[in-house]
Amino acid sequence: MSRALLRGAARGAISPLLRGGSGAPPGLRPAAARRFVIDMSYSAHFMDFQGSFVGVNASDINYSAGRYDPSAKPPFDAGFEGVGEVVGLGLSASSRYTVGDAVAYFGGGAFAEYTLVPAAESVPVPAAEPQFLALPLSAATAYIALKRLGELAAGETVLVTAAAGGTGQFAVQFAKRAGCHVIGTCSSDEKAGFLKSIGCDRPINYATEDLARTLRAEYPRGVDVVYESVGGAVLEAAVNSLAQKGRLIVIGFISGYQTASGVPAFRGATLPAKLLQKSASMRGFFLPHFLDDYKEALASMMQMLARGQLVCELDRGDLAPGGRFVGLDAVYRAVDYMYAGKNLGKVVVELAPTPVSNKL
Numbered sequence: 001m002s003r004a005l006l007r008g009a010a011r012g013a014i015s016p017l018l019r020g021g022s023g024a025p026p027g028l029r030p031a032a033a034r035r036f037v038i039d040m041s042y043s044a045h046f047m048d049f050q051g052s053f054v055g056v057n058a059s060d061i062n063y064s065a066g067r068y069d070p071s072a073k074p075p076f077d078a079g080f081e082g083v084g085e086v087v088g089l090g091l092s093a094s095s096r097y098t099v100g101d102a103v104a105y106f107g108g109g110a111f112a113e114y115t116l117v118p119a120a121e122s123v124p125v126p127a128a129e130p131q132f133l134a135l136p137l138s139a140a141t142a143y144i145a146l147k148r149l150g151e152l153a154a155g156e157t158v159l160v161t162a163a164a165g166g167t168g169q170f171a172v173q174f175a176k177r178a179g180c181h182v183i184g185t186c187s188s189d190e191k192a193g194f195l196k197s198i199g200c201d202r203p204i205n206y207a208t209e210d211l212a213r214t215l216r217a218e219y220p221r222g223v224d225v226v227y228e229s230v231g232g233a234v235l236e237a238a239v240n241s242l243a244q245k246g247r248l249i250v251i252g253f254i255s256g257y258q259t260a261s262g263v264p265a266f267r268g269a270t271l272p273a274k275l276l277q278k279s280a281s282m283r284g285f286f287l288p289h290f291l292d293d294y295k296e297a298l299a300s301m302m303q304m305l306a307r308g309q310l311v312c313e314l315d316r317g318d319l320a321p322g323g324r325f326v327g328l329d330a331v332y333r334a335v336d337y338m339y340a341g342k343n344l345g346k347v348v349v350e351l352a353p354t355p356v357s358n359k360l
């Protein structure tokens, strides 16, 4: 699918929010929302939420293209995560939150100034600041995937692809915390420097070094675990580099997301033989299937963050053409920026504050 079509789909998904002005839920007058809302017509478990920052994810374009739920027809709401303030509460949500609390959440429809969020999908955070945005999805993916599927042991070698991005940066740090030797791929020297700063032992800038050749030359025994997000030729190189009993976790395949099928080409005919010969395995991971692990993961990561043991690198678009990503319209620019491989850290869009009339 062309970029134009993908953009069209994304715009279709978001346009009802823009048409509605603020995107406030029915029954909620946006100008007054911050001052009084407990509308009992909402489900008791939901709360209304004013987003301060929303996160951009590689899969936003898959979602907008209808790949997550093929039965969904545009317009539907897009965006997976946000951090902001509670502006109204359903009945049972009010036992956990009060108006003004800062909350991060992972759920649908984030690209809106006001969103209705199930309380169960939310996490209280100390402030509506963007670093907390990286935890519910990007960091949780790395934490849970490595813990549940990686079976990391100290001294093992871990390869992280797209290592300087939203989720990759956390995979690097969690693998390092587990006592592993970490290799990370990226496309610039600046990103390689960042990877070094968060503990990556061997950043590979694939724009200047051949990934497959470097892995063969420097890791002849192979790598024990791969956290793989790119697909296609990178996946092939990763499979070929697996050590005996290696585990390759399929996190994504971004190199195919802009194609019509959404899936990059992969020469897989020899895969069974390669896995068998090394007693290696490939495992898929999709965060919504691991929600039982979510509470522990979030609590643990919040603790690391509070202790200064976790870096949440954000990219707010300061160096992007057009400057910092501010306002819902900036989501399109932010997606393009990510797909140009320019982001260093988690891509974040700040929502412009909604004007509040002091006459209300």
Ligand SMILES: NC(=O)c1ccc[n+]([C@@H]2O[C@H](COP(=O)([O-])OP(=O)(O)OC[C@H]3O[C@@H](n4cnc5c(N)ncnc54)[C@H](OP(=O)(O)O)[C@@H]3O)[C@@H](O)[C@H]2O)c1
Residues within 6 Å of the ligand: 056, 057, 058, 059, 137, 138, 141, 162, 163, 164, 165, 166, 167, 168, 185, 186, 187, 188, 191, 229, 230, 250, 251, 252, 253, 254, 255, 256, 285, 286, 287, 288, 338, 339, 340, 341, 342, 343, 345, 346, 347
């Ligand atoms: N399974 C799950 O539950 C789950 C959850 C979250 C994310 N994910 C996956 O994790 C991956 C990263 O997602 P993210 O949102 O955190 O994005 P991100 O890593 O912040 O940004 C994407 C990065 O991918 C790299 N990349 C490599 N090849 C690319 C290509 N052909 N086109 C565009 N970018 C390419 C670029 O970094 P370099 O230029 O430095 O290589 C780019 O900065 C995606 O595959 C996504 O689907 C999966």
